[in-house]
Amino acid sequence: MNRPFHQRQDPIGWTALVALAFACLCAIRLTIPDKPFFDEVHYVPAARTVLDLSHPLNIEHPPLGKQLIALGMAIFGDNALGWRIMPAIFGVLAVIGGTRAMWFASGSAFASIACGILLLTGFPLLVEARIAMLDIFMAGFAMLALWMFAATIREPETARWRLAIVGVALGCAMASKWNAIPLAMMPGMIFLIFRIRSAGRRFLTSRRGAPIPGMTLAEAALWLGLLPLLVYAACYWPFFFYRDGSITPLGLIDLHERMLSLQEQLLKPHTYQSVWYQWVLDWRAIWYLYEPIGGAQRGVLMLGNPLTMIAGLPALAWCAWKGMFQRRWDMLAVAACYAVTLGLWVVAAKNVQFYYHYMLPSCFLLAALALALDDLRRSGRDWIAWAILAGSVLLFAHFWPILSAARLDDQMAFEYWMWLDSWR
Template sequence: MRATDTLRGWIVTAVLAVIAALTRFMGLGALSDKGTPLFDEKHYVPQAWQMLHNHAMEFNPGYGLVVHPPLGKQLIALSEAVLGYNPWGWRVSSAIAGVICVILIVRIGRRLSGSTYVGALAGTLLICDGMFTVVSRTGLLDVFLIMFVLAALLCLLLDRDQMEDRMWATLRAGTTFTSEFGPRWGFRWWRFTAGVFLGLTMAVKWSGLYFVAVFGVLSVMWDVALRRRYHVSRPWVGTLRRDTFPAIASLALLPVGLYIASWWGWLRAENAVYRHAGISDAWWSTFVPRSLQSLWYYHQQMFDFHSSLTNSHGYHHPWESKPWQWIASIRPLLYYYESGVEPTNGPHSCEPEGCVQAVLLLGTSLIWWVGIIMLLWALYRVITRHDPRYVVVLCGYLAAWIPWLLNWDRQMYFFYASSLLPFICLGLALMLSELDGWVPETPSPEAQPWRHKWAAWGQSVLLGRVIVCVFMGLVIANYVWILPILYGVPISPDLWRLQHWLPTW
């Protein structure tokens, strides 16, 4: 089923984009650490500025090491080039990416479910999450990763629907069954575009590689399901023979090629880190350009860095967390803290201690806590109903979460979980849309009177819709409550303590 309310869909998208822009850009440049960037902005913001003056690459750090691909920092550099080296320049690119993420998730929710309502719920939930607010208001890399992941997913959904249209066209033309493998579908521009975005995802952070693998398999499985649904005699073999190689080309080879191309600044530099290191004299070295040999050596050093950044090697941080804590936003991350700050809302508001000013990377609790229920519901729907909508939700969630479980000893932080969030919001939107139409069933005549009264009341007020409205209202209230510690607004020490609902916060 596809949504047909095109105008309403774009109006909803535009309204939520405006709200997202207001909440991303409001006071965006107001906070700094005594004029310097916050938290890990101290790495990426200066590196982005260096890229503006060093042919799109960071300065050689000598004995240091730059441990992430260049694209995310190049995107930060775009706003620095326009606005300068200041808090606005550091963060405007991230804020724009945050608005784009909201637009994308609305369109994905609508495309996935055939309902503008689901898209609106997903977009509202994403706007109202505390983690997403912080990552889209700071000069870090994660919001760009989310943006490209969502863009790739939307393109794959568009490709899926386009192939459905092409299959239907072959059925009407009577050519579906001319081969036991089913029809050929021609070049698939949407899948090609998805491959472009997946390549950009890897060029922001290596964790994008897992989305390449999962989304590639998901796309091929959609092809198999489509051929089976149209009763092609040999759907699996048909997919292998006619779809698999084009899928590998678009969703594997293309992303890898774009990832390598994202290092163009490093490849053309002569003084970049490890630019002339790792040259081999083995027989195969005559076939591999020296620049690519050095790039491979550089990646080995990056991999060694990430592999050795473990607790067992002595790396500890007071705000680190583990993947099993991310599921419920149990252990947030403190980006900035200053006590004894002058109040901005009256001379006596924080006496006698002075105000507290802090930025805490904290998910909106209701979204993350109810998100656990959503995951269980999604598993139930996939196992019992084979619901393809929840397959997408679970695949995206697992691509963002499972890889971190493979190296649980690594030093990790809550912002690594930011790419989980879009799939939590999509799953919640789907679950809430199902709950919206629920009403209590009419009991049998022999049932107790209170059950009849309950059913009659629930049916009269559309109980499911009431629950959805109450939940969304509580989410918004929860978000407003934590806004001061997302924006770094000076608050009293008492209010700061009240913001901490759990001992681990």
């Protein structure tokens, strides 16, 4: 990745078009329903208490996502637009960040554009960008961090200001949802591993070699270790000012013990609960909404694109193989990011889990598919690459009515899209 590439091939214009398309799709029926639905019933009330600083709610999750929902409410009012405008903005950020990260990591305009299209048409990112939940904020900050980190390695002369953004974004991702913690450790681990490989016993003090020439391990630890932790802690500022239930800075330790115990408590079984291997196989969906609203039957289904979620699995294996045995570091990074973000849920002490926990891993699955399609194109099998991209778009259009709360024909209209009984 330290090799220069041709800036004239930078697909930034295409990135802007994909991001604009994503934003337009988010805007369609964004305020339907006009009442909180699914987990909005937890996060919208918590955002209200941030606005009036009355008392903490929903303390089992970090506070930044609820603060951002509150920011939208402060600007646009305590209504559907106010609840969902910030998730939509961060969904756009996730698309831009993921697409730009792919460009700087791979140097391939095709892989970058394909990644953007696959993220847009993959279903989970768009569905989460249209509801006031926390995962989209985590994804937006995480993709921003990966974009800046990949750009730093590609253009080390920009290292300090970019790594400052990486550190802030990683801290904000963790302060949005703890799911980001394994991913937040990756940039620092990458720097350490590659510096040991390039500098040997002098890795602690050397400024030479990969991944960022001219920077010591100590300085990297400042940007990638200390800064994210400070930003994470600063995001707890409302807890110091609540009228009821406020804490001192030292009380953050006790607060985190309470948060951890709430995360590990045994929950009642849920109709739509699932486990990680069902997510991988796109086996278990969630109906966020299915009821009459505004004189019509409407639904919002959380599911992965059946084509790309399955095609992404061999693509992921291909990336892992080429990364390990042919030193394709971009492919290895994508496979590793998928492994750590999904691996969290394999070992997590949480008895009730849901498909939306797969949203962040699915972004890396789709990135792996974009890299594999780029390899197919380079090998002369470009028709396969274009067919998969076209198929992803067509399936997205097919499922669009039940991704976006569109008007449906009748109460049983959902049957048209239920390819598997497990999606019901």
